[in-house]
Amino acid sequence: MKTYSISEVAKELNLTAYTLRYYDKEGLMPFVERTPSGKRIFTESDIGFLKVIQCLKLTGMPIKDIKNFIAWCSDGDSTLQQRYDMFVDRKATVVAQMEELKKTLEVIEHKTFYI
Amino acid sequence: MKTYSISEVAKELNLTAYTLRYYDKEGLMPFVERTPSGKRIFTESDIGFLKVIQCLKLTGMPIKDIKNFIAWCSDGDSTLQQRYDMFVDRKATVVAQMEELKKTLEVIEHKTFYI
DNA sequence: TTAATCCTTATAGTTAACTCTAGGTCAAGT
DNA sequence: ACTTGACCTAGAGTTAACTATAAGGATTAA
Numbered sequence A, B: 001m002k003t004y005s006i007s008e009v010a011k012e013l014n015l016t017a018y019t020l021r022y023y024d025k026e027g028l029m030p031f032v033e034r035t036p037s038g039k040r041i042f043t044e045s046d047i048g049f050l051k052v053i054q055c056l057k058l059t060g061m062p063i064k065d066i067k068n069f070i071a072w073c074s075d076g077d078s079t080l081q082q083r084y085d086m087f088v089d090r091k092a093t094v095v096a097q098m099e100e101l102k103k104t105l106e107v108i109e110h111k112t113f114y115i
Numbered sequence C: 001t002t003a004a005t006c007c008t009t010a011t012a013g014t015t016a017a018c019t020c021t022a023g024g025t026c027a028a029g030t
Numbered sequence D: 001a002c003t004t005g006a007c008c009t010a011g012a013g014t015t016a017a018c019t020a021t022a023a024g025g026a027t028t029a030a
Helices: A006-013 A017-025 A044-058 A063-074 A076-109 B006-013 B017-025 B044-058 B063-074 B076-109
Strands: none
Touching (some): B006 B017, B006 B044, B044 B063
């Protein structure tokens, strides 16, 4: 199975190795294995998971909340509903942002505000 | 014309007077008038403008960038295109976030990732 | 006239999310 | 064997955006 180093993953996800180590320290990556000498080794599935984390971050979710989500994942099927609800909640947040933005666009398009 | 005090506006917009003064210091509210004694007096249109600022913040726009936008507004019609472009850009950002979120929702709905 | 609410400046504290440095380990190439 | 480069940790430093306090003063509603 192909694995990746921290700097390869950082490049792929467009962030730094510092940031990945910080995420690890914050409990966002309990799934990442190590070599006998202690180096992190990332699998394809780890990278997929990190992409989900990035998506959650994009929606404005704080790291502590993402950490909770990761912890739920470790708890298995019993937390499936919670996890699903959380995603639905996130979606609602972004949809609400979209609505606000649309309203604002309408305002500026109709030139109804100036200083 | 009806006007509002800083604390009334803070309550209406669901933030604190501290925050409003901070925004003022950062150049986000050059339009707000004062009484002869120096108190800020907000009009309905000021509040409308502050709501636009809140909307921009919701999309993740930093205060410095919002300040630039406000400065453009002061520059009048010559910056109309820039301002419109900025809003389109913001909209695109949020739409992209939506797309990411939809993808992620699909992933979790199909239960294709677990730790 | 007293209490509340506002103002200022200056300064300090807080939180989140990085971002970096120092000092050390380890594995591969020459 | 040795040097180079990528990795490690702990912990310090940074930035943004508040959030609050203090000290001192003005205004306004009851």
